[in-house]
Amino acid sequence: MRTALVIGTGLIGTSAALALAGRGVRVHLVDHDPAQARTAAARGAGTDQAPEGRVDLAVVAVPPAHVADTLAEAIRGGIARAYLDVASVKGGPRRELEAMGCDLTGYLGTHPMAGRERSGPMAATADLFEGRPWVLTPTRETDTEVLNLALELVALCRAVPVVMDADAHDRAVALVSHTPQLVSSLVAARLQDADETAVRLCGQGIRDVTRIAASDPRMWIDILSANPGPVADVLAGIAADLDETVTALRALESSDEEQRLGGAAGIEDVLRRGNTGRSRVPGKHGAAPAAYETVTVLIGDQPGELARIFADAGRAGVNIEDVRIEHATGQQAGLIQLMVEPTAVTGLTAALRDRGWAVRQ
The missing domain is CATH 3.30.70.260 (ACT domain)
Known part of the structure; x- marks a missing residue:
């Protein structure tokens, strides 16, 4: 890869551009807001001048709602040998492109599993993806050259490639990324009108749970709007658990010993299931969590x-x-x-x- 065009110079696009430019790739930057592209260029992510000819790779890093239209325009314009996007949802954009009649042999949907609470080119960093999973969703139609360029991009960003089906990816990120964002925000929202005395008691537990609640709401509206069904399915399961937990807690207030025992059993069940689930979260170097x-x-x-x-x-x-x-x-x-x-x-x-x-x- 010698040349690349990054369309969208927010956190992800600029971070990828910084990584590529730092490893000798000539990167061209474009954004619907030219000032944002100039900011990314000033940070060393590339040039905001248009490429003179076809580039090796076009990376579309725009909000999910605009991915399909942006890709369709780029593909029809023949601006690159290969096209990929970095949106956090994969199934929807591909189906939209198919409905538009686009030739998808040169396209590959990807998703780097990295981010920060801050957004925009000033929050970008060349090492954002280092050691992080980068999902690739090739299909039978995907050209081998396109897959190779995508793998080269992942390698230049020092990420770890993970191949998945697009819809399986969307269900997975609903569970491990999108739902946690909403749950974190729901817990943090309880603090909005809380008594100041209570807020002053905040410890590391509440800080851990609410850390990602500081994320940009506009960005998350775009993400959740592109993957509402799978997220709603996960939240429905959590809602059922919450209903059972509330019932169990009410039982602990009862004067009836049998009800209190039943309530304690219900609380223990959810806590133990939480222990089991937490134990499956990969630890250091992707291995099972160690008992430190x-x-x-x-x-x-x-x-x-x-x-x-x-x-x-x-x-x-x-x-x-x-x-x-x-x-x-x-x-x-x-x-x-x-x-x-x-x-x-x-x-x-x-x-x-x-x-x-x-x-x-």
Whole structure:
């Protein structure tokens, strides 16, 4: 791949352009808002000048509602050897293109499983896709050259290719991406009119659950509008679980011992199913989640403290497998949770205490 055209210079399009440009591909940028394309170009993502001839690959990175029309125009214009999109839904756009009578041998639907709460070219980064799954949805009609160019794009972005059927992809992202966004927003919405005293009690749990609720509503309306059925199906299952959970909680208020036992059993069932589901979420390097132990340390909110504690762990010969920080309300300090192999806990704890860290049991 020597040349590429990125149509749509938001977070995903500009990030892909930055990755390609950084690896020697001449990238041309176009957007319905020329100022946004100029911003992406100024960041080193390519040039906002039109290509002189046909490019090797056209990457359509526009909202799902506009994918089919944008692709159809590009395909009919013959602007590239191959065409792909990066929308978060795959079945709908392809069916729209088929209905338009487009030749789809040169098209491949893709979806990089990466993103941020922020949007636009200023939020883009060349390493956004590194190590992340990038779904490819080829069909029998997909030309081999197109698939090869798509695989080259994924490799240049240092992502991991995953081949799926388009409709299976849409059902999957409804479960693991689209529904979590709505559930996070629903929980965060409870805080809107909550008493300030309650809000001040927010800890790491509520922060974890509501993190993605900070996402751009306009972007998510576009995404959900393109995949409403599968998302509604998942939410219907959650709604049924919620109804049963509410019934179980009401039973715990009962004066009848049998009802209370039944309520406790209902709560235990949903919690245990949650344990089982959580255990299936891939852990480090895509493997099954490991049973790490946590070493909790009080850390000050000053420059260099994180680097210092990681360096001290390194000197102790301990690899930090994961890390979380819980900030203390109204204080210039917090608790850092270092996840390590169980066999490393004793040695790390002793080493950190020797170096003056306040390790919490």
